[in-house]
Each structure stands twice: as C-alpha cells, then as structure tokens.
Amino acid sequence: SLTLLMPAGPAFADAGFRQWVASFRATAVQSGVSGAIYDQAFRNITDVDPVVLEKARTQPEFTAPAWDYFDNRVHDQSVAVGQQMARKWKPWLDRIEARFGVDRNILLAIWSMESNYGEILKRNDIMRNVIRSLATLG
Template sequence: MSVRNAAKIFTSVMAAASLSLALLMPGPAFADAGFRQWVAGFRATAVQSGVSGALYDQAFRNIRDIDPVVLEKARTQPEFTAPAWDYFDNRVHDQSVAVGQQMARKWKPWLDRIEARFGVNRYILLAIWSMESNYGEILKRDDVMRNVVRSLATLAYADPKRAKFARTQLIAALKILQTGDIDESHLSGSWAGAMGHTQFIPTSYLHYAVDMDGNGKRDIWNSIPDALATSANLLKKNGWQAGKTWGYE
C-alpha cells in the first residue's frame, strides 16, 4: 500500500468516526425539539400547581430553545468557601461606601418609613443592596440579565444537578407573572433566577415581596422602596430584632 493510499484510508476512517460521533450527539435542531417537548410536558405540572394554562402559553410563546449562556454559567460556577472577611475586603471599598452614603441621602424619606415599619436598620438594607446588585448597576447589564422563565426552564431541562430547584422556581416565577406585578418581557434576573435590586429567587419573592410605594405592584426590579422593603420584610419575618447587633469580629 502506498503512503498516499494509506493517508486517504486514514482520512476516510477519521471522517467516518467523526460523523458517527456527530450523529450520536444531539445537534441544535434535535436539542431544541427536545426542549420544546419538555416545555409542552411541563405545562400540566404548572397547571396542577395553580398556574393558568393561558398564562403558561403566553410566558413561553417566544421561548424556542434553551439559553446557552445559562448552561455555561452553571457549568463554570465555582464551588468554594472563603473566609467572610476576605469576601468583604473584595466587595467593600471606598467607592462602594461613597455610593452607599449617596444612596442613604437620596432615599432617606423611604428609608425612614421602611425602618419605622419593619424595624430593620437602613444601613443593613443599603449593604444588602450594594452586595447583591451594586446599587442596581448590575440590572443594567444585558450580558448578565437573563429572561427568568427561559433561564429556569433551561436549568430544569438540561441541568440534572439543579433541575429540582429550577422546577420549583419556574412555577413560582410563573405565579409572579400571574399576580400582574411584572410581565414576561420584564421578568429578568441572574442566570439562576435571582431577581431585582436585592436578588430574590421567585419563591422568596412570593413569600416576602412588598408594595412599599403603594402603586399596586410589588416591583423589586424598578422600585427601590419595594426592593428595600422586601429585604426588610424577609429579615423581620426571619427573626430580625430591632436594636440588636447582627454580628461581631
């Protein structure tokens, strides 16, 4: 056998092997069809949990496939622990403190009312706001914010490790839409479904969300009073005691 013929045979074998592997791997069309089948199948579960069938169809009407960004974030999410003070040193700096002082002045009337109603120190709420969304700056980033329904459906369908969590949160997210507090085009959050200025997952939103500004909607995405009051309500309902210190070094 000549070298040239051997090379041709080797190339053909490699091409055939590559093709066989490709046929075993679901391509985009197959993956999308599988996802759409999952969405159709999950509808009954959502309806049994109290979600309107019409709302379910509306929420998924423009969602045709999984969100690859969500799967990449899930795949690369680090699992580690760090000492609390190392974490704080990386997140608390002169600029964040300066912005926090500005926000304390800007939102003082609302912070007064939230403190009076829930008994939670305003500086704790401002610190939560800073840590969770950098005072809302993260919500402006299209590269970070995802469609919550699509994100959670992606995890429920394609991430076995997070599937149970994602299914529960997806039903809760659909129930949020059902309340009318927000519509599906504005229900945004992190890749894992954390929402708004203080990053509440859907189930926590349903338990603790507050309409502080009195406009008839519990809007933690666009209303700073609602977002901060929601965090205060969570703390109060979980045992926060006004005037007590929360920790020490």
C-alpha cells in the first residue's frame, strides 16, 4: 500500500499560504505594484491570521438576521454623526463624487458601517495587519 505523506494541520496550511503569497506577487506586479514594495509588504507575513478567519466566519452581516443587524447599526446617533461627517468632509466628498461618480451617501454609509467613521482605528486591541488580513482572506 502506498501512503501519501503530507504535513497535516497548520504546517501544511502555512506552506499553502506561503505558496499563495509567492504566486500572487506576479499578479501584483502585473497590476502596477513594484516587486520591491510587494516584498517589503509581505516580508514578515508567513501564515494566515486565525483571528481574521474567525471574524470572517462569524461576521454579524452574515450571521444575524438583516433587520436585527441594521437595527443595531443604524439609529438616531449614527445618522446624526453621518450628517456631521457629510458637512465636515463635504469638499472631499464633492471631489470623490466628481472624479469617481460614487454617491457621497454610499461612501458615508460604508465608512460608518466598516469603521464607525474611523473610530475603530483607535482600537489597537482589535486592529489587524491589513496585508496579512487581505492575504488570509485571499
């Protein structure tokens, strides 16, 4: 009987991840990212981020009923903050709308839902490495 010997568990996953990072370099370079920048960005990225995998698996957007999710995220205060941000960032929102054709209200809604208008950036306890996170999800 022939037995195929392959590393099991995380070691195999890490090897597959490292292979993905190495092979994705060509795609990045072809898209205009310099090889040196890619290499620098991925220099210490050697394995998937298990926290990111768990967060992706349990995202409330996909695990909670839609109306429950929206009821928890959209309320008088979030609308008021959105209106304040629309006034504060009006010149930038004008430019983005003119250049890219993206409606300011869509941008504000995404900004609110994804980062609470940047407030999440102050939470070092939950912030993750962006490059490693994107590679993990890739």
